[in-house]
Amino acid sequence: MGKSKKQKQKKKDFLKRKLKVGKKADHPSNQTDTSFVAKTISLKNQHLEHETDLSKRLTLLRHHNITVRKETLQDYQKHLPEIIKTQLMTPLLTHAIPLICDDSLAVRDSLIDLLDEVGKLDVHVLVLHCNIVVLYINMAMTHIMPRIQMDSTRFLGCLLKYCSDEVVRQAWLKLLNGVIAVLGWGMFGNNQASGALQTKKRDSKYTKVHLDVLTELIRVGCSDAKSRAAADDTNNNEEEDNLENYVEDNNNISEPFMLAEYPQPYEYLKLFARTLKNKKNIQTDELAVNSSMANQDIDSRRAIFKEQFLKKVDKQVDAIIKDGGECGKSANNLKQLLDELFV
């Protein structure tokens, strides 16, 4: 008299299954089997590395790790030929330029390399971002960390190499002030800054860089573009080729009525710039009066330099020449240039 099948099944439901070590537990009764069998699998699209990948790495420029920042810069430098004509350049530069004030020397070095590379590949990119670079260089020149201050002239040197005209037109006075402050020649007060005083003796190497940059700055700022172009012709520098186009017809009378050859010719009017207005009567120093106007043409630049700086520079240069060495050589160059320009 065996029990019916149904009864057996019913009983089975209420039996407790024993779990055994080393054996898999039974599947629950309500499990659904999702396995299937297919002959082929087709994927719609394949994920490949794109150029946009580079734009995603922009934030790495603000990474807290020095090495990461440095390597990102180097990486971009490597890829520059591909991206130089793309939209990516603006974000790249706006991200990279603040690194002028970076704490680490390695990062600043690779940034200089990057800027140099950009200048070599396409001058116009650098010219476009010139004002921001100048602003940051200016900031670095007054930075509280002496190392950053010292390096600021190297950036300036790099910039002068490619877009000198733009630089002097935009910030002649500011940069002159800055370089001289970095040199510790004390334009502001009566006594020298302690930081400059300390580093001056220690780092003749830096002083040489400063002097060279100052020489270059004065040469660019105070000498005629035409004569320079003539000089450059002999050097046959490729980046000066584009300058030549408009230098040719410099004497043309119609020139004032033509379109200006450089971007934003009326910038000094500050029609679209956001600035804070100061009352005229409480202007702090005379240097700042019409400073933007003063930068525009060679004559005014020369006049300002002659008026404000020439004496001081002369005096300091003489002292350095006396000391001799590497710095003496650079100082001598500067002196020659000054003699040549301001007879």
Add this chain to the structure above:
Amino acid sequence: MARKGRAAILPNNIILLQNLVKRDPESYKEEFLQQYSHYESLRDIFMVNGMAQTAAAAAAASSSTNGVADDSANRVETNSVGINGNASVGELVELIGFISQVCSCFPVQTANFTNELRQLLLEHHKTLPFELKEKILVSLTMLRNKGVISAEQLIQTLFPLLIAYSLQGNSLGLNSHAKELRRLIYNNLVTLLKNCNLGSKNQKLNKSTQAICFNLLDQPDSQGIWAAKLTRELWRRGIWDDSRTVEIMTQAASHSDAKIALSGIMFFLDADREREETFEENSDDDDDSVNVDALKHRLEINKKTGKRAKKLKNAINTVKKRNHTKGQANQNFLNFSAIHLLRDPQGFTERLFKEHLSGNKRNNKFTMEQRISIMQLLSRLIGTHKLTVLGIYTYFLKYLTPKQTDVTKIMAASAQACHELVPPETLQVLVRKIADEFVSDGVANEVAAAGLNTIREICSRAPLAIEETLLQDLIEYKQSKAKGVNMAAKGLLALYRDVAPEMLKRKDRGKTATLEIIDKQRNGTKNSTRDARLQFGADHGVQGIQGLELLAQWKRDHATAEQNDDNDAANWEVDNEGNSDGEDVDGAWVAVESDKEYNVASDSDLELSDDDNDNEETATEKTKTTAAEAFQELATTRILTPADFAKLRELQTEDNVLQQMGHSARDQGSRNEEIIDAAGLVGPVKYKQTREERIAKIMEGREGREKFGSRKGKREDGHSTTNREKQRKKNFVMMIHKRSVTGKQKMSLRDKQKVLRAHITKQKKRGH
């Protein structure tokens, strides 16, 4: 050499540099200038970035329709700019802090600095990040404290910002932190004004700020709320307490915007109470914080150390300082209520009524509760200044029904609005309406009581507001079973017995009133001080000196007793105080009779003594004097000395206390200014208490009382074991052979029973 030493400390962070510059500004001028130009370049970068940011945002907004690729490019750009901004914010914040800390050392070089900060804040606040805005605000406040910028300049910066951030558009912007900024700016404003008015009032600043407030309230938008809020806060703290301040609030109260209007109205209703509370709080704080006597005492008891002595000295100093400032504060603080400081109460009330309550139907911008507040304010104004705004009485009619919410408040307001200069016809309508609606047999006791009480309050202010027949009808309610109604009717009766007994039925007049009437009728009308009937517009102006009759009474009572003593003793004394004006001209010492009443007036001695005699006679005749008589008696015959006035004041307060206890009739003059308590109109209502209420009441009675109940066998103080306890706990084996134990077995059954019974009762008594 000194230079070299200085150079050894090379500042390489801002904080260190700040410290150095503060110590020796001249030597570190170069560094400072360097940092200043650093700030300038950072600021320029910031400006450029900010512009780029707004441009990018605009571009993103416009290009959102263009396409996906374009959009993503824009996003990259905005992203980058934002990041750059963040990088320099921290540095800029630090530098701004630094420069504002030390810029007082270099006033020439930093002449533009504050101006720049203000411009940054005012013109570019939309693009600046929150931390920077906060920092600039803090720096500006600090510069104000250092005296670099004036308080006016700061206020002119703060106010526009406050307005800008309460606008809808700005506060909804991303990361604008509008709420925090508003709070920051507002707190800054209040503390600034507080600090500026600390010693003496800075009237110039107050006036300019008040002018800004006026301008804000002139505009039709809702920005005026800040003016109202600020004014109220400053009033609460007692910083502003003049009529200009009140004028600001009148403007707020009659503003077309409901929120502002309401804030103005609540100011007039509550501000004075708030102010008093604040001052009370402050004085409370003073009392318990430092107790010098206790400190001194402790110093005497405890071991004497230098530290403790120093502590005491500090405490005494603070107390002295506080007393000093307190005195000053009290001196500065004139305790006028806002309603009394109004310049044109009639005009203000009329405008308020016309604009907010009466007239056009579309005036439903206020909720009922708010409308009641307006009614309260209007009635308080009318009552205090005895204004004539006849429209309001008919306005009340609409709301005076028992079903109306908060009707007691409206009733209180309507009573408050009555005074004796309102034409009785107007008020009679009001009273009739209240009587019809509230006082009848068909309504609940509380309703009837409220109605009667309101009528009493109205009639106490304007006795002619009720017709004779209605009054007599209402007084019939004195026989009501309900206590509230009963009491209210009796109150009305008592009022009219005092004010106009002629209007009552003969049986209700009471003894004194009846006697008076009979007396009057006998003498004819010419002698009586009061006409037979009350008349509207009769002059009840203030005559004489308030409370003078009390003084006269007192003098008379004391004079007789004193005179006797003095005459016997015959001791002479010179009353310097009284004589100083009259007698010094003669330049000779004059012996004066030593009765206390003897104050020399300009009259001759002879007349004066006659008067004195008269006074004494009247004093013996009548114990009670009227004000007019007293005035005749005292003010015409003598000059009151300060001592007299002091006594007068004392007597008045005494009399007031008596009045409070319900001993004497109230006087008419100050009635209009006291505020009617809306809750009190209903009268005493007794409900059955819930259990919680009963328990609470019981507990209240037990507070501070020792616990009842037996204290037998409960010894709270610590003690060693008693002999009995020792005996009880002694080891059984040691006791087993004692006679006291062995003897128990040999006891007879009867004895055993006795012992057991005794034991049981003892245990029971002990409570086991």
